Amino acid sequence: MRKQIYFIPVLSLCLLASAVTAQVSQVKFGKNRVQYHRDFDEWSQYESDNFITYWYGVGRNVGQFVVQMAEQDFAQIQSVLEHRVNEKLQIIVYADLTDLKQSNIGNEEAFTNTAGQTKIVGNKVFVHFNGDHNDLRRQIREGIASAYLEAMLFGANLQEIVQNAVMLNLPPWFKQGLVAYIGEPWNTELDNELRDAMLSEDYEGFDKLAEENPKLAGHSLWYFVGENYGIATLSNLLYLTRINRSIDLGVVYAFGSPLETALQAWEVFFLQRYRIDASMRAMPELQPIPFKNKRNLPVSQLKISPNGQQIAFVTNEIGKYKVYLQHLGDNEKKVLLKGGFRNAFQATDYNYPLVAWNPNGQEVAVIYEKRDIIKLLTYNLTTHKKEVSELAPDYQRIFSFDYINPGQMLFSAEVQGYSDIFLYYPVTRQSQRITQDFYDDLDASYVKLGRKKGILFASNRPDSILKPERLDSILPIGPKDIFFYNLETESPELVRVTHTPFADERQPVQADSSRFAYISDQSGIFNRELGYLEEYVHHYNQIIVFKDGTEIKINADSTLADLDMETVDTIFTVPVVKDRAVTHPNTNYNRNILEQHAAPRKSRITELIFNQGAYRMYYGDPEMSTNIEQPATIFSTQQSEAAGRQKNSEGKHRREGHQVLEESPSRNPSETDLPAEKQDTGMVYNFLFQSEFEVDEEQSPTLQQSVQVIRPAQDSTAEDRPTTSRPLFQTRALSLSSRSGEPAIYRFRPGRITPYRLQFRTDFVTTQMDNSLLFDGLDSYQANPDGFNYPPMGILLKANFKDLFEDYEIEGGVRIPTTFNGTEYFLTVQDKKKRLDKIFAIYRRNQRFIGEGTIVPTRREVNVLLGQFGVRYPLDIFRSLRATATLRRDRIMFLATDDQSLKKPVSNEQRAGLRLEYVFDNTLDMGVNLKNGSRYKLYAEIVKRFELGFKERITLDFNKGFMGVLGFDARHYQRLDKLSILALRVSGATSFGSEKILYSLGGVDNWLFYNFDKSIPTPGGEDIAYVTLAPNLRGFSSNIRNGNTHLLLNAELRSPVFRYFAPRVRSSFLRNFQVVGFFDVGTAWVGNSPYSSENPLNTTTFTQGDLVSIKVTYFRDPIVAGYGVGVRSTLFGYFVRADYGWGIETRKVQKPKFYVAFGTDF
Incomplete structure (x- = not known):
């Protein structure tokens, strides 16, 4: 009758409740964030x-x-x-x-x-x-x-x-x-x-x-x-x-x-x-490089050795990477380096590892990152020795690197938020900066083109002059061109290899002794283009020598407005010779060249291409002088027309012939206009100067469709x-x-710019129906000798506050039962700013109980006050070590209903505990109640009872009792197809010492109509400190087995059936509707084994009056099992579970039981 009375308000509140997030299983797992620096x-x-x-x-x-x-x-x-x-x-x-x-x-x-x-x-x-x-x-x-x-x-x-x-x-x-x-x-x-x-x-x-x-x-x-x-x-x-x-x-x-x-x-x-x-x-005509890649993992950093006989490359499986060495002759493959772990929760970092070959051909170098520290590994192919060192801490990130010589490296790296070019000396860890501005300088590659030694790199800089610049009034968002920096002259004037305002060029490399190669999407597909540098007369400077021996140089962009010819002795011109690039297309593939590299001594090139859903590697000795026609794709043609560029009569842009790029005359910062000797000649030179910047009157391009579509x-x-x-x-x-x-x-x-000051905001305020166990759900055995008291459905009011960066989190709440008996309050504070996370919590519950079986039922009031301090040390995103210290007081007071209860003293049970945990969790949510991956927890706990008194003087007594707990909970979720999963769970725990925990098996989590089986004997005595539940074991009421040790196995097949037939179903009820088949098996016992004679399961005591007491012993199988089917779905914003299960006890199938519960499965 009481259940029926409570059912009406429960159902009413469920219908009125707002949508909430489904409850999770009682055991806390979770992933981590690791801070490696301050x-x-x-x-x-x-x-x-x-x-x-x-x-x-x-x-x-x-x-x-x-x-x-x-x-x-x-x-x-x-x-x-x-x-x-x-x-x-x-x-x-x-x-x-x-x-x-x-x-x-x-x-x-x-x-x-x-x-x-x-x-x-x-x-x-x-x-x-x-x-x-x-x-x-x-x-x-x-x-x-x-x-x-x-x-x-x-x-x-x-x-x-x-x-x-x-x-x-x-x-x-x-x-x-x-x-x-x-x-x-x-x-x-x-x-x-x-x-x-x-x-x-x-x-x-x-x-x-x-x-x-x-x-x-x-x-x-x-x-x-x-x-x-x-x-x-x-x-x-x-x-x-x-x-x-x-x-x-x-x-x-x-x-x-x-x-x-x-x-x-x-x-x-x-x-x-x-x-x-x-x-x-057409597709590449080069020779494919065979390699096994059954899972089609992304491939990068394809680099060929200087002798053209070996390659190195990297595979990356959502964070778990391997660096391979492979011979091109026999295709033998060796793992040079492996690291990382599969991480589907955060963006995969495909920037690392980076690979480069030493020019001597006997060493390969790998740059990788571990715990936010950049490391350099060198592997000697002759001695097979590896050496690992850390790079200078000034570098925030390395984007590419190459060797100049065995003792000098070339970096494209991030320093202070800018990507620039650096020379790096591994032995001394010293650096020499080449560029220092806010433009992007990437894909730096060392080249030796004939007698010229320099660096080719891709950059979105608008001009060819190197000068220190800070971000101010220009945003570097232009396309990338290829530039050449001369390492011998160290001139601040670069050679602009390409100038394509509407295309990108990347990955320049030396192709042979005099040519270089890069990839360009000028035609709409990234294809290779080849080029070389040639000298030409850029302009002529005029030298004026005066009769007094002084001279002045007139640059090509300057004119002399007034000159007294009587003071002039000689006027002659001097040619200024510079380098320019001559380029031409070399391939016309139907897929992008993702990466390319070359062995210049052998004129051999490698290519990485994604084709037919797979990464494919090629190598060969292409004809360098071949000029390939590159017709533009339809997409590229549209972009060209939209940008207002000139098109040929056929309406298609083609890349053909040799493209010669010359720089317009410009002033070199190193050149000077002052006389050779600093002396006053008494003359005034009126110079007229032209701007070194081009005046662009072109309007913004318009986006316009120019190809007919359907x-x-x-x-x-x-x-x-x-x-x-x-x-x-x-x-x-x-x-x-x-x-x-x-x-x-x-x-x-x-x-x-102002310093950030700590500020909190409300993350959420929620009101929901809830009956989950809070703070581990341990009940004092002295307060509940008749069995575990499952909390009734209640209204949970909870508010959460976080600072902007979520380093600090405050959460408080109150749960008011529908019976208005047993209100619970809690407050938690988390500090996650450092690597070591700290958690503070306090919990209070006050509840009254009415005894049964006497004429005047006893009434008692139980007050639980609990405080916790926990720390969590994350090892990585999935693994963590956790420790929790607990202080708990259980006060049990009998309310005066007769003279006997009036004389009963107030009981105060005070305990201190320390719990250590190792937690792993890499599960990935595929949907509501559908996961993929594994999670497990190993834990050990010690609890010490003590007595702290304040009557006449402060007393502290630790000689009361001791309890130890060991336990584990392991779960695995296996995808059967894209929708259904098989969920497996095995858990167990044991308590030992002068005090113990009594575990009760049977039932399910968050059971709406909790039922405790009192027909199963429980071990009595003063050595039981707490009672708690060990679900799920369906087919029985709670307490079908009990003891201080338990072991439980659950298996569930979960299938969202409607999503097979209607993938786009709108209804959340149908979308989240799942059919579940389950099998549970478990046991709990007292003693050394489930079949121990100490186990009270097989003993029942019958009494008649005060004089007759008979103990009857008979066999009950300590292992029980249950199987059945169930459905789950979202109803009124709650995830509701309904199960129908048959229990198997002592090899007999029992009458089926029906369960209704809130929240997701394990």
Whole structure:
């Protein structure tokens, strides 16, 4: 009857409750963030018009760029989405990816991502610098777009968020693709990736592509929509999708045709392009390098030895890397270095390891990172010895490296937030800086071209003069060209090898004794181009010698306005000879060359290409003088036409013939206009100077579709396709004095930088129904001699407060039972700023019990007060060591109902405990209640009872009792296919000493209608200190077996059945609906084994009156099992479990039992 009374308010509150996150299993696991340095101790902030940007010491320069770039792009992103957010976005800037991974911000789910995806938590955006300011810009744009989309699609207030989160079920490609589309334009890399996917033999359509790569599929679809319907259509589609709570209806109302029609047009649009492009190209004719890569792991750093006989390369499996050495003759492969671990929760760092061959051909060097320390490993192929040293700590990150000679290296590295070129001497760890400015200097390679020794590198600098520059009024976001630096002359004037305002050139290497090679996407696909340097007369300088012996030099860009010829003795001209590059295309592949390297002595080249969904390596001796025609792809042609460049009569841009690049006459900073001798000649020279900067009157390019495409709703012609007045992206280097039509660069004012001060905000406030066990769920045995008292359903009110960087977290709450008996209060404070995390907690519960079986039932009040201090030392993201010290007081007071109870003293049980744990957790959430991976915990605990008195004097007695606990809990989740999993769990614990814990088996976690089986004998005596549960064992009530030791095995098959038939189902109930089959087996005992004679399971005592007492002993199998089926789903925002199980006891199947519970499974 009592259960029925309680059921009505419980059901009512469930119906009214707001959506909440499902409860997790009682055992706490969790992943870690590891701080390897103290750079995060001091943060600075800068508040601009629309953002608040934060950075720490070494990130100062990166932070300034982020401020200016975010303000530069803000208005354009806002206008595209046609939405406004009242709050300023907060951008957290990190110097590199390694530092980003050390941040405490965001839980593990928020950081589950693929490489290249910007992290978003609330209105906070996380960005990091990887040496490329254009990629940093992409992260900024994606972060802004993602924050705006969250507000636009899911609302700004709590009611809208809850409503839309339940009703608006968007496919992953929708948001990921739109964020990517706004983050960066469709480019050569994306076009190559989609080309390979769609021309692959395994291509099955958009749905399969979106399932495997939602970001690429979504980006391509939004690009298709923008090209065909115009950028303005995006905001309309977003609005219609939100109000209709369906992407299908949004597409119908926006385009006048269903989504399937649009997807068919998308497929035709790209397939036509790629098939036409493929007909004009061929795949590499070089010899493939065989290697086993069954899991198709990413390959990088393909480097060939100086003698052309061996290669080194790196494979990376989401963080677990291996460096291989392989002979090209017999293809024998050897692992040179391996490290890292598989990490699906954070972006994979493909920057490391880096590989380079020593010019002597006997050593290979590897640069890698371990615990945020950059290390250099050298391996001698003759002696097979490895030497490991640390690089100078000034380097934040190495982007590429090469050998100049056995004792000198060449780095492209990040220092103080800028990527520059350095010479490095490993023996002394000293460095010599070559470039010192804010432009990106990458892919540095040492070359010896004939008699010239120098460095080839890729950079987005606008001119060829090296000079120290700091970020101020120009943003380095232009495309990258190839430059040559002469190491012998050390002239600050570089040789500009390429000058392509709308294309990128990367990875220059020496090809043979006089030629170099690099890859360029000028044709729309990254192909190789070759070149050489030749001397030419750049200009003539005029030398004027006066009669007094002085002379003056007139540069080519200067004229003399007034000259007294009577003072002139001689005038002659001197040629100024410089180097220039002559280049020509060398390949015409149908896929991008991802990487290339060469052995100049052998004129041998290696290539890394991604084709048919796999990484493929090639090597060979190509003809260096061959000039290959490179017809432009359709995408490249469109980009050329949109940029307003000249096209030939066929409408196609072709790369053919030798391209000769000459620099216009310019002043060399080393040259001087002063007389040779500093003396006053009494003459005044009126010089007229030309500007060394080109005046560019060209207007901003417009984004315009120029190739006919297929539209799903209606036919179209080239004339009626939508255009935009301004481009979606500006890719030139921007300056404060911007041209007409371009937004001015935001002026950064250093005086507005302020130190960050600790500030807290409300992370969440929640009200929910809950009956989980708090703080380990141990009950005092003296207070509950009749069995464990499971908490009834209650209203949990909880609030969480965090500081901006989530280094400090405060959480407090109260749970009010529906019986209004046993209110619980708790408060936790976490300090995670340092590597050693600290946790403080306090818990209080006051509950009254009514005894049974007497005429006047006894009433007792139990008060539990518990305080904890814990520390956690993370070994890595998955492993940690934890320690928790506990002080607990259980006060048991009998309420006066008769004379006997009035005389009973108040009992105070005081205990101190220390618990040590080793925790591993690499599980990845595939969905609600669906995981993949493993997690386990090993723990040991000691508990000492003591008595602290304050009556007449302070007394402290430790001679009361002692308890030790050893236990483990291991779980593994195995994917059976893309949706279903097999979950396995084995757990056990034992307590020993003068006091023990009594474990009760049976039932499930968070059981709504808890039932305790009192027919099973329990061990009596004063050696039982606590009682607790050991679920799950279905088919029985709780306490089917008990003892101070328990062992339990669970197996579950979980399958979200409706997702097989309706992958796009909107209903959260159907989407999360799971059918579960389970099998549980376990035992608990007292003594040395389950079959010990000390186990009271087989003994039952029958009494009659005060004189007759009979003990009956009979056999009961201590091992019990249960099996059955169940269903799970989300109902009214709660994850509800229902199980129907049959128990097996002493080899007999029992009557089935039905369970209803809240929260997820183990």
